[in-house]
Amino acid sequence: MSAPQVWRDAFAERAEALPGARLPWLARLRGQAIERFADEGWPTRRLEAWRHTPLALLGEQAFVAADGRAEVAAAVAQLRREAGDPEHWLVFVDGHHRPDLSTPGSLPQGCQVGSLAEALRQDAQGLEALMGSADEGSSPAALNLAFAADGAFVRIGSGVALEHPLHLVFVSATAEAATHVRNLVQAGANSVATIVEHHIGLADAQTLATIETRLALDRDARVTHLKLQRESEAGFHLARIDAQQAGGSVFDSHSLSFGARLARTDIETRFAGEGCEALFNGLYHADGRRHVDHHTRIDHALPRGTSREYYRGILDGAARGVFSGRILVAPGAVRTDAVQRTDNLLLSAQAEADARPELEIYAADVKCAHGATVGQLDEEALFYLRARGLDEAHARKLLTLAFAGEVLERIRDEALRRCAREILLARLPGEERMEESYA
Amino acid sequence: MLEISNLKASVEDKLILDGLDLRVGDGEVHAIMGPNGSGKSTLAQVLAGREDYRVEGGTVRWDGRDLLALPAEERARNGLFLAFQYPVEIPGVSNAYFLKAAVNAVRRHRGLPELDAMDFLKRVKAEMKAVGMKEEFLYRSVNEGFSGGEKKRNEVLQMTLLEPKLAVLDETDSGLDIDALRVVADGVNRLRSPERSMIVITHYQRLLEYIVPDRVHVLAHGRIVRSGGPELAAELEQKGYAWLTGEADQARPAGAAS
Ligand SMILES: Nc1ncnc2c1ncn2[C@@H]1O[C@H](COP(=O)(O)OP(=O)(O)O)[C@@H](O)[C@H]1O
């Protein structure tokens, strides 16, 4: 059983061995976090934010801890090829950094990339402020805070531009294992960086991964974050991305969710300065009886913020997709400009999509637009393609890919865009080979 | 050779084609004219294999095959081409991708090697020039934001690339200015050959000045009510359709003298 008491007992056993266990502030924080989780347990469907997310399965499942030594070199090498052989490559297996599989590459002066465990052991400066608190997010975020033993620790100095994307690879390798990863990113004033998270699952039995990625953007920083989720079909994936933006900063978030039995990603940003910009761009695909879920929140706390949010879902079989997009415009956040669109494509009669825009506007002189659609493939377009000799499977795949194309095109890095497209293509039904693209 | 016998077809439980007979020999060009709503597009769509149109009776034999038994894509690969009256916009699919996929689907079926990117581009650019389309249309989404005339040119482009055995043009001339009309007519005339047949559905006699048909038919109430030589088109231009359909005079083709 993974009931709260079981987790509390496991924590009592393991706390002493966690990196940074001797740091008083951290011990206190972890203590508060496990208490919160023990108290609240897994979110139930009685909570509004979890009404559509079936976590009941989780409470009945026992998980083990994994040491991160699993043999995954071949899978990681293949992923690396798919990603276009990136310059900066950091691998974590079952939640533990694997220097033997990582090649951080040559980083510009003022840029620091490494393992959080290592940073905690050295009590690196500024960690406490980045780590977060036990009351943030939902109870799984607290579980993550209590148990997270590792993750990426990234600092981009003021004015530093990281030319190539930093790729972080998280492998769920061991069956029945629960892994908890915490990534901390600090982007200095005027810095520029792209950070990619790959999540892949290799185990064919149930796994649980909780991930918390925290980003602090200083003034005028420009950070692109792209998460590519491909857990195995028996995996539970609970992620939270939390950004804090200082004035003039730009945060682009791309979430591509393709795998897992159940994947939930909560993405939040807060405009803590004037003139911030955010792009929330997302694409998900689920089939079978899988569940994919995004909950986003953009907090226009201060004036002149711009946000653009576009999510598209492709649902097949008896899959269920959930999107909830909250946009808050605080009193006084004048000249806010927010757009939110979500579109779902249902490929089967049993697939289901729920899209809930939630706009809370407390300021005057703001522009807020939102729209949501749910539809099927265009029958007229299908016939037109077939009337030109394309067989039905090819035509369906082509139209589905076209639907996704709009989201993919917002990924500016060409290698990343191509990688995402290939992955989606491989997951869509139909053996029909595709012509090379001219788009 | 296309042989349509006593064809009956319905859409949404409404009988549209009601015992239509038509024979088009190899190398022949037939024009079909008729008032709005008489079933011309229904005939075209049934021939192309659209499932929304239900065949209620009759047969269509094409070079000895039962055409109606083939799914749409197989008809296309076997050389049937329909130029749509209303070409569909497909956002997110580039015209180049679409054209190449179509050409290669047909080539595979004919046992020809597929065209690679280079050969395809060479070929398509030459044909685009012939139909007066700028190259940028290759990289735009299929028909998306195309003007009416651009969509029709794109249909003619597809026809010339696919080199069909039987081409059905459904009002490809509607809404075109005289230059565009010539492009359509040129496309058809260039393809004319002893083994290729064409059915040209039109509302206007004008197109038939450029494409001189072997036969002209009038479709009304879901049947061919009159057939003749090219001179029938001129007669219709003068007299309208009413004398053939037994209806009031409003069923006169556009542009007819009153
Ligand atoms: N998809 C459809 N749904 C319902 N009625 C249709 C549909 N297509 C055609 N019809 C009807 O069938 C009749 C014939 O239409 P059509 O074949 O388009 O005529 P034409 O092309 O000769 O103008 C018309 O009455 C039209 O309203």
Ligand SMILES: [Mg+2]
């Ligand atoms: Mg018509």
